[in-house]
Amino acid sequence: MKRTIVVLVVITGILASGYLRWTRSYSYRGTDTVQTETAPGTSAKTGDLTRSGQGNGVWVTVAPVKPISRDAGGEIDFAVSMVTHSGSLLDFNPAAAATLENAGGTVKGRFTWEEKQGNAHHRNGLLQFQASGPGGQALISKAAGWLQLNLKGLRGTNMRFKWEASDWSR
Numbered sequence: 001m002k003r004t005i006v007v008l009v010v011i012t013g014i015l016a017s018g019y020l021r022w023t024r025s026y027s028y029r030g031t032d033t034v035q036t037e038t039a040p041g042t043s044a045k046t047g048d049l050t051r052s053g054q055g056n057g058v059w060v061t062v063a064p065v066k067p068i069s070r071d072a073g074g075e076i077d078f079a080v081s082m083v084t085h086s087g088s089l090l091d092f093n094p095a096a097a098a099t100l101e102n103a104g105g106t107v108k109g110r111f112t113w114e115e116k117q118g119n120a121h122h123r124n125g126l127l128q129f130q131a132s133g134p135g136g137q138a139l140i141s142k143a144a145g146w147l148q149l150n151l152k153g154l155r156g157t158n159m160r161f162k163w164e165a166s167d168w169s170r
Contacts (some may be wrong), residue, residue: 018093037146049167055157058084062149062161065126074131078099078149081124087155088120097152103145107131 046081060127065077082089096115099106109131116123148162 049163051161051163052060053159054156055159055162056084058082058089058155058157060151060154060159061129064163076129076147078127078129079124080127081122082154083122085121090118090120091125092123092154094125094151097154098127098129099150100129101148101150113137145157 050061052059054059054060059082061081063079065079080094082092093113095111098111100109100111101107107129109129112128112130114126114128115123116126144165146162146164148160151159151161
């Protein structure tokens with residue numbers, strides 16, 4: 001009988017420890033805006049342009065499909081992955097929620113969303129931007145300094161994914 005109790009206590013401890021570790025790694029962020037940085041364990045200087053962030057139980061990863069370059073003109077495509085294990089992501093429209101900024105301000109243009117895989121908890125797709133105006137607006141120039149993709153209203157969180165001029169290919 002004592003052996004059974006000891007085994008049950010050990011198993012309960014292991015399960016509790018695993019649960020606490022899991023909840024800490026997927027903790028709720030009670031902020032309105034999530035400023036993202038280079039993915040953990042990587043460096044933009046090594047050419048990794050992936051940015052990730054989390055807020056209100058949603059994890060988002062964004063990366064330009066092609067390396068950002070000064071001759072990108074007015075077009076840029078982002079691979080976007082969204083994951084949640086609470087609630088649904090199906091009511092979120094990435095194209096309507098996205099804006100693009102650089103040091104010159106908000107870049108005028110439009111986004112389109114091409115869903116690659118989608119369900120309530122996992123969505124992957126291509127967020128495509130086309131600047132408006134004749135020939136498109138230069139997204140990257142000496143004056144631009146940086147490029148930032150904003151996703152507004154994702155489960156009550158605004159996410160910002162920023163690339164500095166030093167991240168861009170020359």
